Amino acid sequence: MPRTARSIGWHVLCLCGMAVVLYPVAWLAFASVKPPDEILSRLALLPSRFVFDGYSKGWEGAAGVGFGRFFLNSFLVAGLSVVANVVSCSLAAYAFARLRFRFRGALFAFMITTLMLPYHVTLIPQYVIFQQAGLVNTFVPLILPKLLATEAFFVFLIVQFMRGIPRELDEAATIDGCSVYRTFWHVVLPLSKPALVTTSIFTFIWTWNDFFTQMVYLNDTEKFTVPLGLRLFVDTSSQSDFGAMFAMSALALVPIVLFFLAFQRLLVEGVSTSGLKG
């Protein structure tokens, strides 16, 4: 009996913690369907009546650009980033994990060091480069760095994973006459799927949430992504816009929540084995 009591106590504690932690998310979900005057003033989570004006108003967007456009832009940037990151990082990781070459140790150490480099140190010259090339206010500065594997975290993640794949497999492939390229494509890459999936999910979520880079490089409202679109509501925040702002904030979280629900086990375990941050 005391065992059961302790177990119940534990569940109660966990549920209380969960309620506190998830309250802001629930608050957002309900705020998005409250009548505007209730959003801030009412303590209760549930609205007195459900109002969906915020969604229709918010979807119209701001500054003459619909929110659908912002979503499209965000999906485009995040989708291309995922492809770019997976391709470039898996190529580099294969070399580091499986091949012998000069300066391997030094280059690997350099890659690890860049993990700790604050982004701001390269930001301004990168901006100057893209500005000189006439690429500011396009999506290129957001995607090109990923195509060039500048996100060392993912290279490291995939290296760690590839190291765990038995070497006998490559050796067998070599004996069977596979070139290095074929071994990569037909042996190592298919076995690295879990690492590639983790890379894809985190790249998507981080790019979706990213605000700083997108704000630096995008100027035209036409080009804006979801975080920048949300910010437009803040700039023009009068009381009446709150409904639209929270409705669009709720929508902005939907892709992340869906990813989370679909991949939560993988996400959470990916973090604990690789040290990736959410």
Added chain:
Amino acid sequence: MTTLRTPAPPRPVQPRAPGRGYRRKSQPEAFAFLTPWLLGAVALTVGPMVVSLYLSFTDYDLFTTPHWVGFGNFTHMFTDDDRYLRSVEVTLIYVLVSVPVKLAVSLGVALLLNTRRGGGGFYRAAFYAPSLLGASVAAALVWRALFTGGGPVNEVLAGFGWRTPSWVDDPNFSLATIVLLGVWQFGAPMVIFLAGLKQVPAELHEAAAIDGAGALRRFRHITLPMLSPVIFFNLVMEAIHAFQAFTPAFVIGGGRGGPADADLFYTLYLFEVGFQDFRMGYASAMAWVLLVVIAIVTAIVFRTAKLWVFYEDRP
């Protein structure tokens, strides 16, 4: 466990018998695989670092040629620029408060979830969720609303008879809300702690319990030392992240550093200087100071690690 420590150094290259190498000898192919990464490293990392170091000694407005000013940017920063010093202060407070609190909360929750009871996976996922949402503009907007004048948090506190100010608009409280938002995202270190706790051998706890050690003593003398490499890893990572916090400060502080610059984070001021005032040289100098500070802090943590990080294989 090893994957949880700081990134592993590269394996030493083993001497190879002819034809029996553990790694294929493939110089040209290796560089073919490395090409994108090498291009990125040269064109987007090393090159820009060198340029940024040069720019930090100049006045540069993006349109005219950079003008050499020697250490001018750096002396101005520390002697003449009150807002800069304010941003240093705000950032240091944020790092010094949010990182330990976040680590304590994440360790606490990890201890709570480190059990064989059913439902652990479910709670683990639920507690991790804010880590993915927390960095977004949407979450920061919610936070701003929760802590505003007549917002829900104040309503609850008023229920207890406490009258509190509009947190986000009060210079004394605004930073606290951002600290809370940072702490709210405790999921990632928590999950890493949980993985670490699973490695603590149960026999040690059982033996100590038989010897009469209570839960607190076992935590102090078994769990904490066994967990110290993980604490170390989390501490380094969280500190590096905290120094670079931007989005919450930008959104909650209304893009301008909040009331009386209470939310003027370092990166926020850097953004303002570089991309609104176009003082790119000064912003570069700020970026280099940030790099040096992060390097020093990391080095200090690594140095002191010998004193408190316990590795089983190195008694």
